[in-house]
Amino acid sequence: MNRESSCRRLLVFGRLPEPGHVKTRLQPRLTGEGSAALYQAFLDDAMRLPPDGVGVELWVPARPGALEQLGARYPGARIRLQPEGSLGDRLAMAFACALSEGTERAVAVGSDHPTLPAGHVEAAFDALGATPLVLGPTRDGGYYTIGAQRSVWPMARRLFADAPWSTPGLLAWTRARIASLRLDCTELPEWYDVDRPEDLDHMVRDLTDGSATARAWARLARAPATGASGR
Template identity: 30%
Template sequence: MNKLKKLKTALIIFLKYPELGRSKTRLAATVGNENALKVYIELLAHTNLISKELNFDKYLFYDKVTAHKMPWGDDIYHTAYQLESDLGGRMQNAFEQLFDKGYERIVIIGSDCYELTQEIIEEAFNKLNSNKVVVGPAKDGGYYLLGLSQLIPQLFSDVAWSTEEVFSSTIKILKSLNLSYDTTPILSDIDTEDDLTEKLKLLIS
């Protein structure tokens, strides 16, 4: 951890303020908006739990400008907002904002990976000490985490988002650019009813 303290490091968390009808829409299609909101609130609580003790600057990037904020502590989390764009454009803009602030190692996560842990996030930052990129593959073919030590625009413009090719396309881009990369464990995102863990199922039973 001493090496990490010497580098200016930041964690980006993409999230939505939890509101009925705006949370986990694919999940809501089968379990209803109220149940989807219950699940998302639990996912947000988990995200807070695994990130609040991390010894990095932390930024909550909300999907829209809103007067509402998560009550996680302004002394722990900075507030920022995503650009209106596709997922790639929004992620690139978030990375650009923080690289422009002088950060040298940046990791982005979402708020829908119930298997993600504080240790895996710390592992990702450690891997950035010897790699340009670190990627956390998801079981659905996407990824739940991306870490960069420099901005790589191709990672955000040359990927078909919301497909099972996201992770493999990302790796192909990295290989074509001859950039060093590493990965973290394969985990599951919570997108549909089939993804729910037993604990999350109890919330809507």
């Protein structure tokens, strides 16, 4: 990792794309295998989001073969295992590792928004040049990205403690916590996650030619969703 990329780091949160373990709520519109294939494309597109000069890490839960398979697929990235605990615990660990290793600007992003413009991620790093925090809201009351300067860590760790994860109140809670810390924050344009079957129609309207998700969807849309099981 060169000096420029070590100063700015994108922390991608994802999973090993295994049938029955990822995007199960897209069933029965897709099969378990189809959901995993689509999520693989989501992850491929997420790993292409870093702007030039930004290092990238992929944080995933521990699963058999995860480090080997993902390391082979993304040779330019560092693959790291998420710790046990809440999403807040996992985010705090990723930021603590990056910022303790000399990174000046760290941005975390999920892998559930395959149509997210790369310009939004670039804007997040640019914003951290002027404000200590950056936040990208989602339409369901959460956020798709959060970033921090090294200068406000570990104070910013409190953004991840006791947060109402996976609820519509997360964004409002995070805004209130930022205000209580008296830290300036830049907010990016709103975007959306693809978690449910109805989200797929929105995703299709926003797909760009050449993306991994567009290619995967072109294949999956032609295949019948048979043999899917709920989860």
